[in-house]
Amino acid sequence: MQANVKTMAKIKNPFIVTGKIEPEYFCDRVNESNRLIKSVSNGNNLVVISPRRMGKTGLIQFCYDKPEIANEYYTFFIDILHTSSLREFTYLLGRAIYDALLPRSRKMASLFIQTIKSISGKFGFDPVTNLPTFNLELGDIEKPEYTLEEIFRYLANADKPCIIAIDEFQQIAKYPEKNIEALLRTHIQKLSNSNFIFAGSERHLMQEMFTSSARPFYHSSDILELKAIPSEIYVPFVVKHFEKRNKKISVENVDWVYTLFKGHTYYIQRTFNEAFADTVEGEECSKEIITSAIDNMINANDTIFREILSNISEKQKPLLYAIARDGEAERITSSEFIKKHSLASASSVQAAAKKLLERDVITQLNKKYSVTDKLFAMWINRIYGVV
Numbered sequence: 001m002q003a004n005v006k007t008m009a010k011i012k013n014p015f016i017v018t019g020k021i022e023p024e025y026f027c028d029r030v031n032e033s034n035r036l037i038k039s040v041s042n043g044n045n046l047v048v049i050s051p052r053r054m055g056k057t058g059l060i061q062f063c064y065d066k067p068e069i070a071n072e073y074y075t076f077f078i079d080i081l082h083t084s085s086l087r088e089f090t091y092l093l094g095r096a097i098y099d100a101l102l103p104r105s106r107k108m109a110s111l112f113i114q115t116i117k118s119i120s121g122k123f124g125f126d127p128v129t130n131l132p133t134f135n136l137e138l139g140d141i142e143k144p145e146y147t148l149e150e151i152f153r154y155l156a157n158a159d160k161p162c163i164i165a166i167d168e169f170q171q172i173a174k175y176p177e178k179n180i181e182a183l184l185r186t187h188i189q190k191l192s193n194s195n196f197i198f199a200g201s202e203r204h205l206m207q208e209m210f211t212s213s214a215r216p217f218y219h220s221s222d223i224l225e226l227k228a229i230p231s232e233i234y235v236p237f238v239v240k241h242f243e244k245r246n247k248k249i250s251v252e253n254v255d256w257v258y259t260l261f262k263g264h265t266y267y268i269q270r271t272f273n274e275a276f277a278d279t280v281e282g283e284e285c286s287k288e289i290i291t292s293a294i295d296n297m298i299n300a301n302d303t304i305f306r307e308i309l310s311n312i313s314e315k316q317k318p319l320l321y322a323i324a325r326d327g328e329a330e331r332i333t334s335s336e337f338i339k340k341h342s343l344a345s346a347s348s349v350q351a352a353a354k355k356l357l358e359r360d361v362i363t364q365l366n367k368k369y370s371v372t373d374k375l376f377a378m379w380i381n382r383i384y385g386v387v
Helices: 002-010 030-041 056-064 086-101 106-115 117-122 144-156 169-174 180-190 203-211 231-244 251-260 265-278 287-300 302-310 317-326 335-340 346-358 374-383
Strands: 046-049 074-079 123-126 131-134 162-167 194-200 222-225 362-365 368-371
Touching: 030 046, 030 056, 030 194, 030 222, 046 056, 046 203, 056 074, 056 162, 056 194, 074 086, 086 106, 086 144, 086 180, 106 144, 117 144, 144 180, 169 180, 169 194, 169 203, 194 203, 203 362, 231 251, 231 265, 251 265, 251 287, 265 287, 287 302, 287 374, 302 374, 317 346, 317 368, 317 374, 335 346, 346 362, 368 374
Parallel strands: 046 194, 046 222, 074 162, 162 194
Antiparallel strands: 123 131, 362 368
16 A cells, blocks of 8 residues: 555646645745735735746735745635626635635634625535535625725735735726726725735736726835746756656757747646656656647647637737737738738727726737737647748
8 A cells, every 4th residue: 555655646647737736746936935925924915926827826926825925815816717706706705715614714714604694694504524514695685885995894804914815806897887996996995904915917917907097006016026947957857857757858848838928838838747747757748748748738728718719809819910910910010911911001000909808808018919828829830821
């Protein structure tokens, strides 16, 4: 039995793509994690901006597990990407706080029940576990503004400082209710024992929310831009973990994958997760194995990508295809770019770019446009026969 346990430990896949990442398998982010911890532990709020799938969620969870955070704070995390109203936001926040506190502090869980009076009828008691239960459904929140006020009042009375991370924070700007930013800002600035991490992937929206003097969150937080882990750090990380498990991979092949995905953490990790699993112990991970792993990823996302494409208008698609072909496109309204890709006109390109940016299908950085999801760009190029 012990031999089996050792064997399992020895062949554990080091390229983790879901769930908690142990420090041994967490690549770099030393400066970013130090910055995040320093900011929130010194009483500041922090904005984390990065392209989707660059590892911002993993970074936050990694910092939450650090002793200086885990031992001193209550930590909460919600992802609001799929929310579309203040009611959903309030539901997720309340649920996350209660679920996180129940195993850590019976006292604070009980205080939560006592404070959130607007939905008090949804709390019960489990006679088997001797623990309170929270049977809240989305429809039970009849007055989200009032319930939200109660949640913030509860945080203000917590017996330890709190850190609340809200992922894809730009989503609140899309809610139908008016003045959501002002409402949240008013509640947040009253809290003396809680700090917030506002994470987002739609750069133009996040920057406008926190750098425009006309917006409630103007200059309310430190800003951390999460960029790709440098190849000189990521490439040796991959090679090392192959070698530690008696497998080989060339620096050139790792660098090829890194360049292919422009350093995007998730797809690099996903590629090497599958390539590692397909490499026999004692042998080398070939480019064929890596290519097969990438092909499998593209094929697995085919239905999703077709759905995305079906929701993009006919007028926007030519620009999307052009940017996908170029990888990084500059001066997209220039006559040279328009002629190269047989586009209609500068005004049509400008209108299409605005819509694609708003939907986060493309992104703009340093005056260069690219498809936000690098795997989606590869899928587009395959459809149109571009290698």
